[in-house]
Amino acid sequence: QRxxxxxxxxxxxxxxxxxxxxxxxxxxxxxxxxxINLDNLDYCCSLRSLESVEDRSNYxxxxxxxxxxxxxxxxxxxxxxxxxxxxxxxxHVELSFEAPSSFQRVNVDGTRVxxxxxxxxxxxxxxxxxxxxDEVYGAGLDQVFxxxxxxxxxxxxxxxxxxAEYLVRSYWDQYKVSSVIPRFLTLLQMNKKCTIQxxxxxxxxxxxxxxxxxxxxLVLEKGIVGEIYNVGSxxxxxxxxxxxxxxxxxxxxxxxxx
Ligand SMILES: NC(=O)c1ccc[n+]([C@@H]2O[C@H](COP(=O)([O-])OP(=O)(O)OC[C@H]3O[C@@H](n4cnc5c(N)ncnc54)[C@H](O)[C@@H]3O)[C@@H](O)[C@H]2O)c1
Numbered sequence: 001q002r003x004x005x006x007x008x009x010x011x012x013x014x015x016x017x018x019x020x021x022x023x024x025x026x027x028x029x030x031x032x033x034x035x036i037n038l039d040n041l042d043y044c045c046s047l048r049s050l051e052s053v054e055d056r057s058n059y060x061x062x063x064x065x066x067x068x069x070x071x072x073x074x075x076x077x078x079x080x081x082x083x084x085x086x087x088x089x090x091x092h093v094e095l096s097f098e099a100p101s102s103f104q105r106v107n108v109d110g111t112r113v114x115x116x117x118x119x120x121x122x123x124x125x126x127x128x129x130x131x132x133x134d135e136v137y138g139a140g141l142d143q144v145f146x147x148x149x150x151x152x153x154x155x156x157x158x159x160x161x162x163x164a165e166y167l168v169r170s171y172w173d174q175y176k177v178s179s180v181i182p183r184f185l186t187l188l189q190m191n192k193k194c195t196i197q198x199x200x201x202x203x204x205x206x207x208x209x210x211x212x213x214x215x216x217x218l219v220l221e222k223g224i225v226g227e228i229y230n231v232g233s234x235x236x237x238x239x240x241x242x243x244x245x246x247x248x249x250x251x252x253x254x255x256x257x258x
Contacts, residue, residue, distance in 0.1 A: 005034040005058060010081045010125075012066050012114065013088030015039040018131070020049035021209045022085060022216060027053040029217075034058050036079060038072075039088060040065045066110035069117065076121035083220060084128045086114055089161070093135070096157035107160035108167065115171040128168065128179040129220060134230070136162040136183060147183075147228045165228075172226045180223035184212055184231035203238040207231070 007030070014023040014037030026035045035058060039045060053059045064071045066088045075081070088110060090096065090103045111130065118125050137145045138152035153159040171177040184207065215231040223229060 005032060007033040007082045008036065008080055009033055009083045009085065010036045010038060010075065010079070011085045011087065012038045012110075013086075014061075015041055015045035015047060015050060016087060016091075017044070017046050017049075018209060018212060019085075019087045020046045022087070022213050023050060023059070024053050025210075025213045025217070027056050027059045031058055034060065036060045036062060036075070036081070038062045038064055038066065038075060042090075044091070067105055067113055069113045072113050072117045073120070076117040076123075076125075080123040081118070081121065081125050082123075082127075084114065084118060084125050085131065085216060085220075086111060086129065087131045091157065093155050093157045096155055096160070100156040103156050103160045107157075108163045111164040111167055115167060115177060119171060119175045119177050124177075126178060127220060127223075127225065128171075128177055129216060129223075130164065130168045130179060130181045131216065132165050132181050132183040132228075133158065133161050134183055134232070136165065145230075147230055169226070178225035180219050180225060181228045182216060182219050182223075182231045183228060184215065203236050205232050205234065205236050206242065207233045207235070 009026055011019055011023050011026070013019040014035075016039070019037070019039070023035055023037050026033060037050075037060070039061070041047070041063060050061075054061075062071075062075065064075075066072060066086075088106065090099075090106045096103045115128070118128055134145075135155070135158035136151045136153050137149055138158070139154045151162050151165075153162045165181055168177075168179045168181060172179045211233065212231060215229075219229055219231075
């Protein structure tokens with residue numbers, strides 16, 4: 001049955017907020033591609049978003065940790081992966097100050113394990129897309145920045161994402177593991193309680209998750225390997241205004257912490 005598919009795509013973190021949208025798009029748009037989701041179902045996963053694709057013949061779910069090098073090597077050596085979208089990460093800024101070592105483990109070690117397995121696989125992937133974040137530019141997001149702006153992470157989450165970017169680039173420089181890095185804008189995380197952190201910039205650009213997914217697919221098809229691409233929009237809105245509107249729309253609790 002696997003022979004029927006003409007591309008095999010591995011999505012790590014495919015059960016998360018962005019990953020689940022990416023997986024659903026890939027499964028629906030490309031019935032001729034096999035989509036494998038590797039995710040350890042951490043507390044933040046969004047399983048309901050994947051219900052519509054669970055029974056599809058071109059979708060496979062593997063529950064596992066990206067830091068588990070035996071498992072990851074096994075996946076690369078048995079599944080003939082052509083494309084990797086690496087999204088699995090610890091991604092909550094506030095938590096990264098409380099438990100920085102788990103961010104280091106998943107975001108840095110996990111990326112290294114994947115790169116090593118991709119590089120050593122008998123069937124080497126054509127493209128490794130590492131999904132990064134604009135957080136690597138630091139807190140001063142009121143300034144205009146581009147792909148060449150200095151990387152100045154200002155929290156452990158951003159520091160681990162930046163470290164992983166450098167790992168990805170080093171595997172490209174050394175072994176020509178073909179990689180592309182979209183850095184995209186942070187979207188509002190919808191927790192039960194909506195908290196505005198005092199350190200955030202006053203206003204930010206926001207992006208629909210479906211536009212982020214379209215951008216990743218564009219990067220896959222048109223991206224030049226070894227390059228970094230900023231993905232953003234011109235939709236800038238004050239954070240307070242956005243939060244108030246969302247709170248009004250969905251009836252969440254509102255909590256301002258300075
Ligand atoms: N959401 C945003 O606003 C945003 C903005 C910029 C960049 N990003 C990046 O995009 C990616 C996806 O973000 P998201 O918002 O969907 O995150 P998320 O927290 O919703 O999802 C992360 C997923 O990774 C999985 N995961 C965590 N640790 C794992 C491990 N050790 N092994 C396997 N799977 C593991 C989780 O179970 C979860 O399903 C992340 O790399 C993040 O840094 C997100």
